[in-house]
Amino acid sequence: MRVTRAPAGLTQRGDRAGGTGGTGGIGESMPRPDGVLKVTGEFAYSSDLWHEDMLWGHTLRSPHAHARVDGIDISEALALPGVHAVLTHDDLPAATHYGLEIQDQPVLAKDVVRYEGEPVALVAADHPETARRAAARIRVAYTELPVVHDEAGATGPGAPVLHPGRTDHHAGHAGHPNIVHRQPVVRGDVAAAARDADVVVTGAYEVGMQDQAFLGPESGLAVPAEDGGVDLYIATQWLHVDQKQLAPVLGLPPDKVRLTLAGVGGAFGAREDLSMQAHACLLALRTGRPVKIVYNRYESFFGHVHRHPAKLAYEHGATRDGRLLYVKARIVLDGGAYASSSPAVVGNAASLGVGPYEVPNVHVEAVALYTNNPPCGAMRGFGAVQACFAYEAQMDKLAAALGMDPVELRQRNAMSEGSTLPTGQTVDSPAPVAELLRRVKARPLPPERQWETTRADGSLAADVRALPGGLSNTTHGEGVVRGVGYAVGIKNVGFSEGFDDYSTARVRLETLGGEAVATVHTAMAEVGQGGVTVHAQIARTELGVTQVGILPADTRVGSAGSTSASRQTYMTGGAVRNTCRAVRAEVLRRGAARFGWPDPDRLLLEGGKVVTADGEALAALADVLGDEAIDLELEFRHRPTQPFDPETGQGFGHVQYSFCAHRAVVEVDTELGLVKVVELAAAQDVGKAINPQAVVGQIHGGSVQGLGLAVMEEILVGPDGRVRNPSFTDYLIPTVLDTPAMPVDVLELADEHAPYGLRGIGEAPTLSSTPAVVAAIRQATGRALRRVPVRPEHIVRPDAGQE
Structure with missing residues (x-):
């Protein structure tokens, strides 16, 4: 690895932290606290959860990609010894659907199944094999329906409408009921630019459906509580959005649906949507017993979303010296049976669809379709991956047509600070x-x-x-x-298009054993990205302490948002930084009141002490704190973004x-x-x-x-x-x-x-x-x-x- 602070001709800017924080602060390669445990196999993942009187849950899934459900007979399953509950759609206590952006996905299918593997019924039993055998005894009568597999089948003449009566805000300008979302990006005059272009290259590209392929399958443990609520220990990417979706389904207020992050064996976007969360909670509340669900690998492939497969058509026009004049593109993403995060994926694919290049004239259209293929949603890269494959293939094709080195062509058109994106946003x-x-x-x-x-x-x-x-x-x-x-x-x-993207951190500073110790509490899902290490580094830097504890992530603290969109170090790290700075300000206020320090705002916390800018130690942090801890919780937001215009794609979207x-x-x-x-x-x-x-x-x-x-x-x-x-x-x-x-x-x-x-x-x-x-x-x-x-x-x- 080579680390470059500021290459020639490029500037470096940044804010100054409150102090050096001693060893283990930001900028240092600190070991992960969970690293040795994971390498040696001692780390406790969600699949290792155990409760002494727990039952095991299992999900019956549809063998058909599209079918009418004519009836469900659970009598044989209930008769099997060791079975404690069998649930179908008719047993749901409250809301029947959920979804990240559009509540279109049923907890359990009722009248129709829209993809192979859709959940139809649930079983709780005293042994996992008993639960599986009971599920196999459930008799479901299906009538198979025509399968919508591609764009022609989804939007062509006579296409069956997969979600009749859909009324969400995304549907208004999509153009067809089976289009989940549509986003154009229009800038300049592509037609005029095409007439001026010396070289034009076109291409049609395709990206297959990729799986996140995390090594830890979906799993969790739901424990019914004495207050009528439920405690869910779960491997997820976003505790609070799980809670928001679960509460209506369970018929409970959010404060009675408490989530704690269990050990996560990878995520990459596939844990943003609910998988077995609602199923485990429903079974636990019905039986009054803790219920554990663990998917096997086969079930995992059906139990989470995948990367959208895509078909992309591009046209690039340039001058003879290799200057891009225009880009036309159409990006079709297969969203599968349910919306998941497809609207946001479309926004990314459209707004980033021409790549990191200066292009004065652009016409990009991106759409996501409903089909009877497996649901697709978030995966690392989130719509930008599919577009990048196509526009970079185009740049190579254009370089060949021009007889130019492909790197030189890219550099000639590369954006830089101050460039204007196709959405009208300036890169600042x-x-x-x-x-x-x-x-x-x-x-x-x-x-x-x-x-x-x-x-x-x-x-x-x-x-x-x-x-x-x-x-x-x-x-x-x-x-x-x-x-x-x-x-x-x-x-x-980070989250875009006007989404209220924020994160929360609680920081406590107290004296323990004669030493100042910090404790950081957030709801950030640690999915392997190393956020727990970063939070400790920030606290050491800002508070000048050595000992930092990280509490388990749960819903007792405010939301940290999702561990996705490359946002956690920025957002929850920003929340930890700001809360630590508020704690530091309170330390200095107390110290000034007690010791009469002039200009406390100019003092720093380093090495467990309050020091001047010249390094003179004024007092130990432990002496300033005494027996009275400082405990603060603050939110952090990035600067606001805007929704893209639905017809032009213009706006400060990212x-x-x-x-x-x-x-x-x-x-x-x-x-x-x-x-x-x-x-x-x-x-x-x-x-x-x-x-x-x-x-x-x-x-x-x-x-x-x-x-x-x-x-x-x-x-x-x-x-x-x-x-x-x-x-x-x-x-x-x-x-x-x-x-x-x-x-x-x-x-x-x-x-x-x-x-x-x-x-x-x-x-x-x-x-x-x-x-x-x-x-x-x-x-x-x-x-x-x-x-x-x-x-x-x-x-x-x-x-x-x-x-």
């Missing part, structure tokens, strides 16, 4: 797009033919472990060629942008269609690296997830809406053997609007890694490769739908 923080590209291109290439080894007699042999196909011994170097590809992307940070560039080096066996990614180098601006080692880990993780989309990861859904590969046997994800060397350049160019100048980092590397890998395969093979993931047949067969 560093946007080092050209610099990021320069860095990945300038990095030395890995040596060629690393798979060649020398025998004792001096002859050359192939080390099959380093060749495409790995240990399968499929090639010995015949037909293996190298390719290099580049890509860069733009991702928004609060911050994140940029990452990749260079991929691949080796391809052109005869067998096998790919080995040799190196995946990245350069990213992070504003401020609060924990530098964790920053690199996030960039590595996002890069590998993008690599997976490029060459292996796809949920295969047939025209009948059935999932063909709901297991890790058939849905492939990169392992350590597929992970290449991943050198990283980290730039720290502060955003003056953000706490400490930081920039959300977790998603941007997922954007550009995919098109960089595919660009490298294109260069190696000469294939057009318009679809991801790239399969072997796309490389070896010209007729495999790619040319």
